[in-house]
Amino acid sequence: MVRPMSNRNQELFDRALKSIPGGVNSPVRAFRAVGGTPKFFVRGEGARVWDADGREYIDYVCSWGPLVMGHAFPPAVQAVIEAARSGLSFGAPTEVEVVMAELLQKLVPSMELVRLVSSGTEATMSAIRLARGFTGRSLIVKFEGCYHGHADSLLVKAGSGALTLGQPSSSGVPPETAQHTLVLDYNDTAALERCFNDMGDRIATVIVEPVAGNMNLVAPQPGFLKNLRELCTRYGAVLIFDEVMTGFRVAPGGAQALFGIRPDLTTLGKVIGGGMPVGAFGGRRDIMEKIAPLGSVYQAGTLSGNPVALAAGLATLRALIKPGVFEGVAAAARELTAGLTRVAVEQGVVFSAQNVGSMFGLYFRATPPTSFAEVMQCDKERFNRFFHAMLERGVYLAPSAYEAGFLSASHGNGEIAATLAAAAAAFKLCAQFKPRQAQAKRMP
Numbered sequence: 450m451v452r453p454m455s456n457r458n459q460e461l462f463d464r465a466l467k468s469i470p471g472g473v474n475s476p477v478r479a480f481r482a483v484g485g486t487p488k489f490f491v492r493g494e495g496a497r498v499w500d501a502d503g504r505e506y507i508d509y510v511c512s513w514g515p516l517v518m519g520h521a522f523p524p525a526v527q528a529v530i531e532a533a534r535s536g537l538s539f540g541a542p543t544e545v546e547v548v549m550a551e552l553l554q555k556l557v558p559s560m561e562l563v564r565l566v567s568s569g570t571e572a573t574m575s576a577i578r579l580a581r582g583f584t585g586r587s588l589i590v591k592f593e594g595c596y597h598g599h600a601d602s603l604l605v606k607a608g609s610g611a612l613t614l615g616q617p618s619s620s621g622v623p624p625e626t627a628q629h630t631l632v633l634d635y636n637d638t639a640a641l642e643r644c645f646n647d648m649g650d651r652i653a654t655v656i657v658e659p660v661a662g663n664m665n666l667v668a669p670q671p672g673f674l675k676n677l678r679e680l681c682t683r684y685g686a687v688l689i690f691d692e693v694m695t696g697f698r699v700a701p702g703g704a705q706a707l708f709g710i711r712p713d714l715t716t717l718g719k720v721i722g723g724g725m726p727v728g729a730f731g732g733r734r735d736i737m738e739k740i741a742p743l744g745s746v747y748q749a750g751t752l753s754g755n756p757v758a759l760a761a762g763l764a765t766l767r768a769l770i771k772p773g774v775f776e777g778v779a780a781a782a783r784e785l786t787a788g789l790t791r792v793a794v795e796q797g798v799v800f801s802a803q804n805v806g807s808m809f810g811l812y813f814r815a816t817p818p819t820s821f822a823e824v825m826q827c828d829k830e831r832f833n834r835f836f837h838a839m840l841e842r843g844v845y846l847a848p849s850a851y852e853a854g855f856l857s858a859s860h861g862n863g864e865i866a867a868t869l870a871a872a873a874a875a876f877k878l879c880a881q882f883k884p885r886q887a888q889a890k891r892m893p
């Protein structure tokens with residue numbers, strides 16, 4: 450007798466909808482962009498996860514970036530267990546916070562002083578307040594499609610879930626708040642220069658994803674970041690590199706090491722927690738000394754620098770910086786994107802892909818996008834078709850055409866080969882797929 454496939458994912462989702470808004474605790478998890486029922490994971494190990502129906506997937510979300518050493522990384526799990534045995538939290542300083550701060554100072558030299566928090570949103574929200582307190586100015590500049598967490602002043606034309614939900618500017622953000630946020634086009638140097646010429650002496654800070662990963666992956670064009678650095682210096686604005694995603698993903702020292710640009714402040718998250726809730730912001734000593742209790746810019750957190758969370762982050766970072774580890778993950782990402790491009794061409798599908806270190810972008814357009822407008826030209830319907838075809842074949846991609854993908858040190862030749870085999874079938878289906886509007890034309 451064929452064992453009836455269980456339907457635990459659907460049962461759990463139906464239950465979740467009765468107690469949690471949208472059934473999820475973060476919008477992008479809800480599959481609303483791609484359709485269908487989200488997978489409830491019960492276990493992860495290395496590059497693989499298992500859902501509530503017992504199905505196995507090769508995971509390219511990696512918890513949206515943190516799991517650069519793979520799921521249930523044994524040294525991280527062991528470190529968490531040992532730390533937890535000594536206590537879960539103290540609300541008082543602990544040695545491990547000093548160890549983490551010193552390691553970040555070493556790996557990211559622009560972070561002359563470091564404050565630990567519990568999420569990327571806390572890091573960017575605090576960095577914005579600090580930049581405003583340091584400069585005495587109010588205006589902030591961000592770029593359309595970039596996402597920096599869900600603080601009010603940053604949810605203006607945000608990327609990631611906000612973009613995925615098709616509501617780039619969130620309701621609930623008072624106009625009086627949003628009016629202090631200027632939104633420019635990513636990679637548009639001319640617009641940046643005009644903005645500074647017009648309002649440079651009123652700009653407190655520019656916050657940028659030095660490699661954008663929340664409108665899918667969009668790389669900075671040559672000169673964009675250098676020009677941004679020069680303009681901020683000239684007008685006395687604080688340059689914030691939001692490296693919550695790019696930190697330890699695009700290079701061991703982040704995008705600032707990759708491109709040789711020194712920001713005034715850096716925000717981190719994801720990888721530095723290794724899957725546990727950790728964020729950080731840091732930078733120039735003269736700016737960071739404005740933060741309480743030294744200075745007048747207030748910032749605080751009950752669980753900031755939590756020793757159990759830091760145990761996972763330290764174990765992850767220490768493993769990642771061992772010789773050859775980062776390079777190995779980046780090489781796997783290169784192999785994946787080159788392989789997918791090759792298979793798509795074989796199936797006659799208009800597709801492109803790129804990686805920057807161990808994060809990657811997949812695009813149903815002929816070349817990787819260099820702007821938000823070009824991202825919008827990607828064939829989202831075809832992506833959604835591809836997403837589900839890959840899911841059915843045991844490959845879990847980010848459930849949105851507007852997200853980057855991630856690999857871990859556990860993604861080896863076997864995982865890449867299995868992914869490319871699934872992609873051959875998925876691209877074949879995509880080649881036959883006619884987007885809805887095209888089908889409508891055929892109606893009598």
Ligand code: KE4
Nearest residue numbers: 475513568569570596597598609693694718
């Ligand atoms: P968190 O508050 O989610 O830890 O970090 C916010 C954040 C800040 N800056 C950048 C560049 C980010 O990518 C993020 C969060 N990234 C999304 C994924 N695109 C988190 C996933 C989610 O929102 O569920």
